[in-house]
Amino acid sequence: MSVGATADRPSAWWRAGSSMTMAEIGALCRGFLLGLSKLEVNGLESFTELLDSRRDPTTRTRGLITVSNHISVMDDPLMWGALPLKYHFNLPSYNRRWGFGSHDICFATRPGAIFFTLGQVLPTHRLAYSPHGGLFQSTITQGIRLLSKGPFPADPHFAKVDMQRWSSRSVCVDPFSELPTAYTTTGEDATIAPSAYSCNSHSWIHIFPEGKIHQTPQKIMRYFKWGVSRLILESSECPDVVPIWIEGTDEVMHEDRKFPRFLPRPFKSISVTFGNKADREAIFGDLRRRWKQLREKAEKANPAVAQLPLGVLSEELMFDKEAVQLREECTRKVRELVLEVRRSRGLPDEDPKASLVDTWIQEGPKKEGKMKDDSWFSMPKKYNKYASIKPANTVHPSLQGSSTGRQHGSSSASGDRSVNDLIHHLRRTQVNTPGEGSANTNTSTALPRTLHPTLRNIFAVPETPPPRPRNNARARFRRTPGPPPPSSWLENTTPDDTRTRKREGVSVGDSQVLHRLERLPGVTFPPKDSLQHMLLKSMATNWMWHVDYDGEFLLELPDRIKILLLSYIGMYSRDVHQNFRAYGLYNLFAISNEDNISMVKDITRLDMSTAVGSWISVKALSSQLLVPAPARNSATIQEEKVIPVSWDDAADVEQDFDPVLFPSSPLSKPTSHILRFSNLRYLSLAHPNPVNAKWGSLLSMLPHISTLTHLSLAHWPIPTFTPNAIHTRVRHPTIPSLTFAAGGTDTYTADENNWVEAAGILRKLCRATYCLKWLDLEGCGEWLGALSWDGRATDGGQPYASPWPEWNGSWRDIEWIGLGPGWLPSCKGVDxxxxxxxxxxxxxxxxxxxxxxxxxxxxxxxxxxxxxxxxxxxxxxxxxxxxxxxxxxxxxxxxxxxxxxxxxxxxxxxxxxxxxxxxxxKWIHFSFGGDGDEERKLLEKAxxxxxxx
Structure with a gap:
C-alpha cells in the first residue's frame, strides 16, 4: 500500500486525518443528540441501505446528492450525527459526504481552513460578499466532477505552482503529496481538488440550496439557488437525489442566542427526516435530455465547445434563455422534493410566493438579523463588502478571441511564474520510465489530451499541463556552484536621485529644484510657527494613513482647509505618490455623481502641484473637473431668449423670429461639458512627471475652464504633441544617409531655433485661457525661446507671421508672469x-x-x-x-x-x-524668483x- 499520493487517492496521512476529523465530529454530535437532546429520526433505514450499496467505489455507477433546508449552523454535523456509529468509524474518507462552506466564514483563518478541508468541505463564495461568487465558480465545477467518473485535472482552475505544495500560505492542500492537484477559487488561493483522484468518482455531495440560514416560526424555506441544478444537469450520469427535512436545530443554535454564542443549547427536540430516493428518470430525465440537446447545438455552432472540460461552460451555455429556463425548472423540482418531506411531518403547505425571488427581495437591503416577518437570517461576525459583485469570468480560454487568449497566456506565464519556479516544476514533473512499476499506468490515465503547439496557437487553446511527477522522486545532491556573477551585474546603475533632469545640458537633482508652498495665490496661508501649519503639514506627510483611516470623514472638512491641504500634499507628500491610493479628488470632494455639484461650488482654488503623473493624469483630472452637460430638448431651445443681430432690430425679432435671417451667435452653441467647480479661478499643475505631462490633454481641458484667471505650468516639458518621438529619427526611403525628425520637435529644436510646433501650441493655449491675469512658467527654461520667437530658423527658411503668443490678443489681460529657472546651483556661484x-x-x-x-x-x-x-x-x-x-x-x-x-x-x-x-x-511684471534669501542673492548676482x- 502506497503511503504517498497517487492518481487514485490522496496520501495515507491525509486520508487518515480526514477520517479522524469526521469520525470525531460525528461521534461528538451523536453523543450530544443521544445524551443532551431529544432525537427523532425518520426514514433512516432506506437511507442507510443506500449508503451500504455505495461502499465499494469501483461498483458505483452514479453520484449521490442530499438536499435539505438550512436553519442553523449546526445542521450539517448534527444531521449526520443521527447515523449509527459504524458510518463514522468504518467508512473511508471517499465514502463520506462532501459539502460546501462559505469561504468568508469557514475559511477565514488558517486553522479553520485546515479543519474544514479535512472535514471534506469545499470553499464557496457568495456574491453579496465576494466578486468570485456566483453560479459558475470553480467549486461548483468540482462538485459536478465529484458526481461523475474521474479523475479530472484541475484545469482550467489550476492553482499557481508555488501554491501546489503545502506552506503557510497554502494550508488546504495535501502536505504529503508531490502531485499538482490543487485548484483555485480566487486566483490567489489553493485548495485540494478531490475530483483529481479516481477514488472520489461518483461521490456523495450534500448541499443547502437556500444558500444561507433561515429561521422562521412558520418553518418555510427561502427560494433555492440554481447551483443544485448544475450538479444534476451537467454531471456525466444523473445522480441519486435524497431530500431531507430538519427541525429543532434552530433552537440549539438560534441566531438570537446570547452569551456564550459558541455553545449549543442542550435539551432541545431535534428531528431529522430522510425522504425516499427520487425517481431520476421521471423527474430529471427530460431536463437532462434537453440540456444534452442544447449542448450539442452549441458544439455545432462553435466546435471549441466540445473541447471544454466537464463543468466548464461557454457564454452561450451560461446565459442562453433555454439554459436559464432549464436551471429554473430543475431547481423548482428539487424544492418540491424537499417540500414533500416537509408535508410528511404534518406541516401545512407554505405560501407559493415563498419560492419566488421577488418575495425575498422585498426585505430590502438588510442581509442579516431579524426580518419583517419575524424570521432570522445568519449573522456572521464581519464581512468585507466589495464594490462590485460581478462574478469573475469563467469562460474557457478556448472560447475567447485569439488575441485575448495570447495575452492571457503570456501574462500568466510571465507574471505568475519565475524562471526558478519553472525549472523546479519541470524537475518534479518528469514522466515515469516504464520500469518503475505499475503506478505508471494509473498516472497515464489521468493525463489530458494534448494538441500540437501550432494548432494550439491557432485555436487559442491553453497549454497542456505538465505530466504528473514521479511518486518515488529522490532528492538530488546539490551541484557544484558556478563562477560568481560579474561585478557589472551587481552594480546599481540607477542614480540616487531618480528625479534628475537635464537643465541646459547639466543634470539637476530634485533636491535643487524649488518646490514652493505658496506658489499659487488665492488663499492666505497660516504662519510657519502656527498650530494650523503644523497640523496641515502632519496630515500631508501622513496622507496615506488619513486616506485609509479617515475615509469619508475628509469630506466634512471646511472648504478653506481642503484648499490649503491640497497645497500641503503637493509640498510634503512628493515621496509617497508611487503608492498613492487617493484616486484624485474623490477623497476631499464629493464628485461621484452630478447631484453633488452644489457641494463644490464654493471651491475657487485647486493646487495640483506634483499630482500630474504621480497620482492623477491630465485626462483623469479633466473627467473629475468636467461633467457632461444636461441634454436640452427642442421645446427648451425655442423658449430661450433670442439674441438680436442689432439693437434696431430687437423689436422686430421679438415679434417675428426667422432663424435663417437672424442666426444665433457661435458663442451660444451649447457645450458638451460643464465645469463641476463653477467658480474655479486658480489652478496649479506645477511639477508634473515629464512622461505624463500631455499637452494635448491640457488643451482639451482648459477651453472648458473659461473662468480661469491664475494658471501655473511650472516645470512643464517642451510643448509638443509627440513627446515620445523627440529622440526618434526617420530615414529617407531612397537615401539612407538622409534622416528627418519623426515629430514637430526634436533634440535640435533649441539649437536650430525652430519653434514651429511649440509656438503653435502656445497660441492654442492663449486662446483657451483668454481670461488669464497671472501665468507661472517657472522652470520652463528649455522652451522659453518659443515665447519670443521671431519666426525665423537658423536654416534661413521663410519666416512665419506673428509666431509668438497673442500678447495683445487673448493674453492682453496678463499682468504677472513667472519665468525663473526654478532651481538653484549646488553652490553660491564661483569666483x-x-x-x-x-x-x-x-x-x-x-x-x-x-x-x-x-x-x-x-x-x-x-x-x-x-x-x-x-x-x-x-x-x-x-x-x-x-x-x-x-x-x-x-x-x-x-x-x-x-x-x-x-x-x-x-x-x-x-x-x-x-x-x-x-x-x-498693459504693463507686465516679470518675476524670476527670489523668494528666499539664498535664492535672492544668487538671482541678483546672476x-x-x-x-x-
Whole structure:
C-alpha cells in the first residue's frame, strides 16, 4: 500500500486525518443528540441501505446528492450525527459526504481552513460578499466532477505552482503529496481538488440550496439557488437525489442566542427526516435530455465547445434563455422534493410566493438579523463588502478571441511564474520510465489530451499541463556552484536621485529644484510657527494613513482647509505618490455623481502641484473637473431668449423670429461639458512627471475652464504633441544617409531655433485661457525661446507671421508672469575669475598632477585596471584634489546653465514689453524668483552678470 499520493487517492496521512476529523465530529454530535437532546429520526433505514450499496467505489455507477433546508449552523454535523456509529468509524474518507462552506466564514483563518478541508468541505463564495461568487465558480465545477467518473485535472482552475505544495500560505492542500492537484477559487488561493483522484468518482455531495440560514416560526424555506441544478444537469450520469427535512436545530443554535454564542443549547427536540430516493428518470430525465440537446447545438455552432472540460461552460451555455429556463425548472423540482418531506411531518403547505425571488427581495437591503416577518437570517461576525459583485469570468480560454487568449497566456506565464519556479516544476514533473512499476499506468490515465503547439496557437487553446511527477522522486545532491556573477551585474546603475533632469545640458537633482508652498495665490496661508501649519503639514506627510483611516470623514472638512491641504500634499507628500491610493479628488470632494455639484461650488482654488503623473493624469483630472452637460430638448431651445443681430432690430425679432435671417451667435452653441467647480479661478499643475505631462490633454481641458484667471505650468516639458518621438529619427526611403525628425520637435529644436510646433501650441493655449491675469512658467527654461520667437530658423527658411503668443490678443489681460529657472546651483556661484575663464578642467590641472591623472580628470571616469594603470603611483591627496577639481568644474557648469536660463527669461521680458509698448497694452511684471534669501542673492548676482555683458 502506497503511503504517498497517487492518481487514485490522496496520501495515507491525509486520508487518515480526514477520517479522524469526521469520525470525531460525528461521534461528538451523536453523543450530544443521544445524551443532551431529544432525537427523532425518520426514514433512516432506506437511507442507510443506500449508503451500504455505495461502499465499494469501483461498483458505483452514479453520484449521490442530499438536499435539505438550512436553519442553523449546526445542521450539517448534527444531521449526520443521527447515523449509527459504524458510518463514522468504518467508512473511508471517499465514502463520506462532501459539502460546501462559505469561504468568508469557514475559511477565514488558517486553522479553520485546515479543519474544514479535512472535514471534506469545499470553499464557496457568495456574491453579496465576494466578486468570485456566483453560479459558475470553480467549486461548483468540482462538485459536478465529484458526481461523475474521474479523475479530472484541475484545469482550467489550476492553482499557481508555488501554491501546489503545502506552506503557510497554502494550508488546504495535501502536505504529503508531490502531485499538482490543487485548484483555485480566487486566483490567489489553493485548495485540494478531490475530483483529481479516481477514488472520489461518483461521490456523495450534500448541499443547502437556500444558500444561507433561515429561521422562521412558520418553518418555510427561502427560494433555492440554481447551483443544485448544475450538479444534476451537467454531471456525466444523473445522480441519486435524497431530500431531507430538519427541525429543532434552530433552537440549539438560534441566531438570537446570547452569551456564550459558541455553545449549543442542550435539551432541545431535534428531528431529522430522510425522504425516499427520487425517481431520476421521471423527474430529471427530460431536463437532462434537453440540456444534452442544447449542448450539442452549441458544439455545432462553435466546435471549441466540445473541447471544454466537464463543468466548464461557454457564454452561450451560461446565459442562453433555454439554459436559464432549464436551471429554473430543475431547481423548482428539487424544492418540491424537499417540500414533500416537509408535508410528511404534518406541516401545512407554505405560501407559493415563498419560492419566488421577488418575495425575498422585498426585505430590502438588510442581509442579516431579524426580518419583517419575524424570521432570522445568519449573522456572521464581519464581512468585507466589495464594490462590485460581478462574478469573475469563467469562460474557457478556448472560447475567447485569439488575441485575448495570447495575452492571457503570456501574462500568466510571465507574471505568475519565475524562471526558478519553472525549472523546479519541470524537475518534479518528469514522466515515469516504464520500469518503475505499475503506478505508471494509473498516472497515464489521468493525463489530458494534448494538441500540437501550432494548432494550439491557432485555436487559442491553453497549454497542456505538465505530466504528473514521479511518486518515488529522490532528492538530488546539490551541484557544484558556478563562477560568481560579474561585478557589472551587481552594480546599481540607477542614480540616487531618480528625479534628475537635464537643465541646459547639466543634470539637476530634485533636491535643487524649488518646490514652493505658496506658489499659487488665492488663499492666505497660516504662519510657519502656527498650530494650523503644523497640523496641515502632519496630515500631508501622513496622507496615506488619513486616506485609509479617515475615509469619508475628509469630506466634512471646511472648504478653506481642503484648499490649503491640497497645497500641503503637493509640498510634503512628493515621496509617497508611487503608492498613492487617493484616486484624485474623490477623497476631499464629493464628485461621484452630478447631484453633488452644489457641494463644490464654493471651491475657487485647486493646487495640483506634483499630482500630474504621480497620482492623477491630465485626462483623469479633466473627467473629475468636467461633467457632461444636461441634454436640452427642442421645446427648451425655442423658449430661450433670442439674441438680436442689432439693437434696431430687437423689436422686430421679438415679434417675428426667422432663424435663417437672424442666426444665433457661435458663442451660444451649447457645450458638451460643464465645469463641476463653477467658480474655479486658480489652478496649479506645477511639477508634473515629464512622461505624463500631455499637452494635448491640457488643451482639451482648459477651453472648458473659461473662468480661469491664475494658471501655473511650472516645470512643464517642451510643448509638443509627440513627446515620445523627440529622440526618434526617420530615414529617407531612397537615401539612407538622409534622416528627418519623426515629430514637430526634436533634440535640435533649441539649437536650430525652430519653434514651429511649440509656438503653435502656445497660441492654442492663449486662446483657451483668454481670461488669464497671472501665468507661472517657472522652470520652463528649455522652451522659453518659443515665447519670443521671431519666426525665423537658423536654416534661413521663410519666416512665419506673428509666431509668438497673442500678447495683445487673448493674453492682453496678463499682468504677472513667472519665468525663473526654478532651481538653484549646488553652490553660491564661483569666483569671478574662475567663472569668466571657465577653463576646461584638464587645462587647469595638467601642471599639478602626474600624467596618469589626466585621464581621470578629463573623462571623469574611474581608472581601469590594466598594465598601463598609473593609479598606484598616486597618493590619496592627489586623488582627493582631482575629485575636488571635478566637483568644482561641475559647479561652474551649473552656474553657466543658471545664467543661460535667466538670459532667456530676460530676452522674453524685453520682447513682450516691446510688443505691449507698441500696441499700448498693459504693463507686465516679470518675476524670476527670489523668494528666499539664498535664492535672492544668487538671482541678483546672476542678473548683474547678465546686465553687465
Amino acid at each position: 569671478d575669475d574662475s567663472a569668466s575663464s571657465a577653463l576646461p578642467l584638464g587645462a587647469s590641472m595638467h601642471a599639478n598632477f602626474p600624467p596618469g591623472v589626466r585621464l581621470i580628470v578629463e573623462e571623469s571616469l574611474p581608472p581601469r585596471a590594466g598594465p598601463d594603470d598609473l593609479t598606484s603611483i598616486l597618493t590619496d591627496d592627489d586623488l582627493r584634489q582631482a575629485n575636488l577639481a571635478i566637483e568644482r568644474q561641475k559647479r561652474v557648469n551649473e552656474w553657466k546653465a543658471y545664467e543661460d536660463e535667466l538670459r532667456k527669461a530676460r530676452k522674453v521680458e524685453n520682447h513682450v514689453h516691446a510688443i505691449r509698448r507698441e500696441r499700448g497694452g 542678473l548683474r552678470n547678465i546686465d553687465r555683458r
